[in-house]
Amino acid sequence: MIAKVPAKRNDGNSSFSTLGKYLVSEKLDKETGEIVRDARDVHVETNCLSVNTAAAEMRAVAEMNGRVNDPVYHAVISWREGEQPNDKQMMDAARQAQAAIGMDGHQFVYAIHRETDNHHVHMMVNRVHPDTHKAVYPDRDFYKLDKCMREVELAQGWQHDRGPYAVVDGKIERTKREAVAPPLPTKARDLEAATGCQSLLSYSQAASPELVAAVDAGDWQALHASLRKHGLEIREAGQGFKIYDIADPSATPVKASDVAPALGGGKLKKRLGEFQKPLRIVLAEKPVRTYNPYREKQQDGRDERxxxxxxxxxxxxxxxxxxxxxxxxxxxxxxxxxxxxxxxxxxxxxxxxxxxxxxxxxxxxxxxxxxxxxxxxxxxxxxxxxxxxxxxxxxxxKGYRSWCGDRATQGNPAAIAQLKGWEYQESRRRRAGEREEEAAAARGAIRAEVLAHDTPAKPLVLDEVAWSVDRRTGDVTYRLRGVDALRDTGRQVSVLQPTDDLSIEAGLRLAAQKFGSTLTLTGSTEFQQRAVRVAVEQGLGVRFADPAIEAYRLQIQQQRDGQRNQKEIGNAKRSEWDHRQIQNRDGRSNGREGR
Known part of the structure; x- marks a missing residue:
């Protein structure tokens, strides 16, 4: 598992509305306009009154703190390709991550996306607390989130990803500084992944141990000499410093503090004093190696292959x-x-x-x-x-990997090579995981199998319906599976099998077709509650005219979506199910209704 904090807008003014719409809406292919993520497939959880009002609620709370320019915090938690977490596991991970960065109790919207091979959950959190109106700016959130990922991996049984924290003998430990390169900024990391080229920052970071050693020597010239050895140079930039490529001074430089924390402006001046330019004797030295996005050619033909x-x-x-x-x-x-x-x-x-x-x-x-x-x-x-x-x-x-598998079975050499590359990469991860499992087995452990998602087939309710007409009254009786299930008397649809969910579903569908999406329920409290649950579970998209029943529907909908915090759903009057009021109306019909 990895946690990623996407790059912010260039103007530094993110929008709850824009981000919220992206999280819960459908996704279109930019080239074809095809829907690749259906909004109905997005599972959402929020502690606001509703998903539709979440952005406005967050904005209103944020405005209570006039010093906050950008109250939007956005993070993404992603699982490995092939891992199939269920909705509850993904939401639990999001809640744990929010608590890890010190925003427990803040307003949030979580949205699960499964349109890629790596299932992931987006977190939109308001930095401003709804009660204290204090803003939280997580310090070193990259490290806090990475540690949280190891905790979730242990708790839910996922493979361990690499990062600043590792699992050793079942315990989470901070890896040694020299063993983990400083994290690349999001844009640099995405660029390397997309192009396969090494960035100047990544190249400079590879030399960071030697550069830090030069700083420890307490001499500017030692640092200049060490940088020049790698074809780099350092220059002042505002209050800090930047690293340049000697061979291409026009290339975009990188922040020295991103290469190594010890090269930050304040720390470097504290250790070495005010900046000194390199001496001629240092400039006379030729670089031992220089930055090149592509590796130097080897003479044995391996590079060509x-x-x-x-x-x-x-x-x-x-x-x-x-x-x-x-x-x-x-x-x-x-x-x-x-x-x-x-x-x-x-x-x-x-x-x-x-x-x-x-x-x-x-x-x-x-x-x-x-x-x-x-x-x-x-x-x-x-x-x-x-x-x-x-x-x-x-x-x-299909996903790219599955597609390559099909081509590999047809003998495509490139597909076979691609699968081998993936297998080699995963074998290294497996070996690391096996070592951890061996250590866990020695201590004693309980393992769980991860089950793939299995979407049940939708019942063919209306395809199974037969009907007969009472020529005297005009009433229509509908039979489902050989049993009288519904009776349409014109102004209402009566459910003749009030304890059968399929009959109730068929009745709700017929009533929605006849009367529209807002319905009135009569009958026993048990029947009304069952009808509401069927409507929610089958996603019929109907509402109910009675405020108490509609509030109950909203409550069931929130529960089905994994909503844990129920105290803010609607107002107190709508969120209570008034049994006496419903029972007083038992057996009575008011217009368009089903019984």
């Missing part, structure tokens, strides 16, 4: 990107076709409804036909949506 493999892997990646774009375009076309089919269904349903109303039929016949039309339309809508989901799932864009 390595570059050939790299070129083949690059071509392989480009092929994957091309196929992925084509698949995303196809998915976009499928979604457009699905939208057109739903729009056409809605138009045909409206036209048929008007035609039935204009036929001059007896009230009973008209009511029966409208009920059957609503059920048929709801079933067709469900079928269209389910077909689209099934098609996209069957043609889901």
């Amino acid at each position: 390595r570059e050939a493999r790299a070129a083949a892997r690059l071509a392989l990646r480009q092929q994957f990107d091309t196929e992925k774009r084509q698949q995303l375009v196809h998915h976009k076309e499928q979604r457009e076709a699905e939208k057109f089919a739903l729009s056409d269904l809605a138009m045909r349903t409206r036209a048929e409804r008007e035609r039935i109303k204009l036929q001059g039929l007896p009230a009973e016949d008209r009511r029966a036909r409208l009920s059957v039309l609503a059920m048929t339309a709801a079933a067709e809508r469900e079928r269209i949506k389910r077909t689209g989901v099934d098609q996209r799932e069957a043609e889901k864009v």
Whole structure:
């Protein structure tokens, strides 16, 4: 596991609203416009009143501290490729990380994203405490978060990533300074990962032990000589210093304090006094090595072979990107076709409804036909949506690693080389993990298997419905699995099997199709609570007219989303379930309702 604090905006003025929208909204492919992350798949947790109002609430609290210019704290916790944490584990890790940086009790929004091979959770936290209005600026949060990651790895059973903290004999210890290079800034680290080139900062950090030793000697000229040996030089920059590449003075320099803390402006002047320029005798020395983003060529041909493999892997990646774009375009076309089919269904349903109303039929016949039309339309809508989901799932864009595995089985040399490279990298990690497991086994340990996500198939509720019409009254009775499940009497839908969740779901879907998304429930308290739970669990998107029932729905929704802090959900009156009020209404019907 790794924790990353993304780079801030250049103006230093981050936005709760902008970040919040990114966390909870869908994600589009920039080239094709295809949705690669559906907003419905984003699991969110917050201790604000709601996700929709979180940004405004955080902004209001932040404004209580006029000295804070940038109250937004954003961090990302990411798991290794192949690890499948569940929602609870990811939210627990986020809460533990927030506490580790000293922001326990601050307003937060956590959002889980799974559109990449590395499942991750975003943390948006308000630096300003909602009660004290004091701002927190975590000191050395990189180290605190890294230590927290080791703690979570131990608690949840994940493999250990490398960082300033390591797990030794089951205990978390700070690694020796010389064993871990100072952390690269986010942009430099991302650039190296994307290009495969070594940054000037990374090159300078490799020489940092020698540079620190020169500082310990207490002589500016010793530091200049050590820097020149590596093709570097130090210059004053404001209150601090910067490191330059001698061979290319126009290249962007790096902060000396990023190379090594001992080279920071205050510390360096305290140790060596005011800055001194290098003497001529120092400038006369030729560098032993110089900075080059690419390694010097070896004479045995290994570099040429390595570059050939790299070129083949690059071509392989480009092929994957091309196929992925084509698949995303196809998915976009499928979604457009699905939208057109739903729009056409809605138009045909409206036209048929008007035609039935204009036929001059007896009230009973008209009511029966409208009920059957609503059920048929709801079933067709469900079928269209389910077909689209099934098609996209069957043609889901694979991750790069899985795609390479398919090509490797076909004998593609570049794919085979790529898989071998990954395996070599992971074998080193496994060996380190095996040593830790051996030490743990000697002490005694309990291990847990990590289960992959298994999304259950959605019940085909409306596809299983049959119906019959009472010609005398016009009531329509719907049968589900051979049993009378629902009865539509025109102004209400009665659930004839009030303890059967599938019957309740079918009734809610039919009522939503007939009456809209806001419904009124009658019946026993047990039935109403069960209906609310079914609506939430199946994601039906309905609301309830009764404030107490709607408050209960919100409470269940928050619980399902993993909400732990319930004291701020709505106001106190809405958050209480008034049993007496509901029981007083048992058996009564008020307009559009289901029983």
